[in-house]
Amino acid sequence: MQTEKVEEEDAPEEYVALCDFTASGSEQLSFITGDKLLVHNKSSADWWWAELQGVIGYVPASYLRLDGAEEGDDASLEDPWQDDEYFGSYGTLRLHLEMLSDRSRTETYRQVIVSNSASLRDKVVMDLGCGTGIISMFCAQLAKPSMVYAVEASSMAEHTRQLVKQNGCEEVVTVLQGRAEELELPEQVDILVSEWMGNCLLFEFMVESVLLARDRWLRDGGVMWPSSAALALVPCQADSYYTETMAFWERPYGLDFTPLQPLAQQEFFTKPKFSHLIDPEDCLCAPCDVICLNMYTVQVRDLEEMTGEFQFCVEKPGIFHGFTAWFTVLFESLEMGGATVELNTGPNSDPTHWKQTLFMLDRPIQVYAGDSIHGNIVLRRNPVWRRHMTVALHWTINSNTDDSQAGTKSFPMWR
Numbered sequence: 001m002q003t004e005k006v007e008e009e010d011a012p013e014e015y016v017a018l019c020d021f022t023a024s025g026s027e028q029l030s031f032i033t034g035d036k037l038l039v040h041n042k043s044s045a046d047w048w049w050a051e052l053q054g055v056i057g058y059v060p061a062s063y064l065r066l067d068g069a070e071e072g073d074d075a076s077l078e079d080p081w082q083d084d085e086y087f088g089s090y091g092t093l094r095l096h097l098e099m100l101s102d103r104s105r106t107e108t109y110r111q112v113i114v115s116n117s118a119s120l121r122d123k124v125v126m127d128l129g130c131g132t133g134i135i136s137m138f139c140a141q142l143a144k145p146s147m148v149y150a151v152e153a154s155s156m157a158e159h160t161r162q163l164v165k166q167n168g169c170e171e172v173v174t175v176l177q178g179r180a181e182e183l184e185l186p187e188q189v190d191i192l193v194s195e196w197m198g199n200c201l202l203f204e205f206m207v208e209s210v211l212l213a214r215d216r217w218l219r220d221g222g223v224m225w226p227s228s229a230a231l232a233l234v235p236c237q238a239d240s241y242y243t244e245t246m247a248f249w250e251r252p253y254g255l256d257f258t259p260l261q262p263l264a265q266q267e268f269f270t271k272p273k274f275s276h277l278i279d280p281e282d283c284l285c286a287p288c289d290v291i292c293l294n295m296y297t298v299q300v301r302d303l304e305e306m307t308g309e310f311q312f313c314v315e316k317p318g319i320f321h322g323f324t325a326w327f328t329v330l331f332e333s334l335e336m337g338g339a340t341v342e343l344n345t346g347p348n349s350d351p352t353h354w355k356q357t358l359f360m361l362d363r364p365i366q367v368y369a370g371d372s373i374h375g376n377i378v379l380r381r382n383p384v385w386r387r388h389m390t391v392a393l394h395w396t397i398n399s400n401t402d403d404s405q406a407g408t409k410s411f412p413m414w415r
């Protein structure tokens, strides 16, 4: 006898919060570490529909663990650094091809070596996260250091050894495979050079490895390349992105699809848009540096939460769709008074593979010349997923034309 399988509505499951979460929109649910949430619907891998003390909303799935499960039970929490996935991705050519094809990035590092070639003579260098070894081979070809330790944790290292030999650099360059902060070097280094910057400067948090290696292997008076880093921010228009992802639903093929707009907002505006190429014309005013890192003094603990204030004066009327961020790094000269080299990934410089990062507000706001937009940005490192962070923006618009408006929004990157 055929019995009809009755689809049981999945009974809600109880999860416990592993860390605090601050909602960035009315459809999300805030909670604090230890809160017990009832998950009613795992609507996507990243966001679940849950209830806390009678209130319902979206919550980030990665912040939760099934109640009663032990720390070790959750395989995905085995490695908060996600090293297998992370170094696995760098064991293939795709990302190295992208980085090597970025001429602005790669030529800047070459220029740093060339303009310091005399001072590099007889120096000991560490190239942290050398990838295919391009920076190390620039050192060996364009200067005469006594030794370059090319450190690479991914399986690319074995190919890097071959490239070093293929290019006649094996006398100077030693490739070491492993995490830089765990490796034993035979000596301290005079220069720690690394290309560690991620989207929005910090994503991947490879910078933590650079700081740990600095503390362990850079000799007193040694040089960090980059020497400093700054995150820039600007209020901006993003009309084409808004039109493509939100306005589109107003009259597609003469139909009214506006009921999908809340979904579009959740899907397209909840996370930052990486690889955004902002047109300089879309900047509503001059950018400002909101976070600055001195690579000699910044500490790993400082990376947990970084806050930057901003005060913008709108230079032209337009639509305030959101904020765009990018970074600049500086390479100080080895010679006193020598020229500093800059790598700027902003809209007025040669484009790089990082492009810029766009943070879309939930709703566009008309602004006028003379309006002020002030507030702050908070980069909060994910307490569970150590390569991820949340970027929270708080702003107030004071206008002579309109009533003042205030807003706040948190963007997970990515967990």
Ligand SMILES: N=C(N)NCC[C@H]1O[C@@H](n2cnc3c(N)ncnc32)[C@H](O)[C@@H]1O
Residues within 6 Å of the ligand: 087, 090, 128, 129, 130, 131, 151, 152, 153, 154, 156, 178, 179, 180, 181, 195, 196, 197, 198, 199, 204, 206, 209
């Ligand atoms: N955003 C970036 N510039 N990523 C570059 C990352 C490169 O450094 C390597 N890498 C990242 N972290 C480490 C580390 N702690 N130790 C050694 N290599 C590393 C990674 O395998 C890749 O080849």
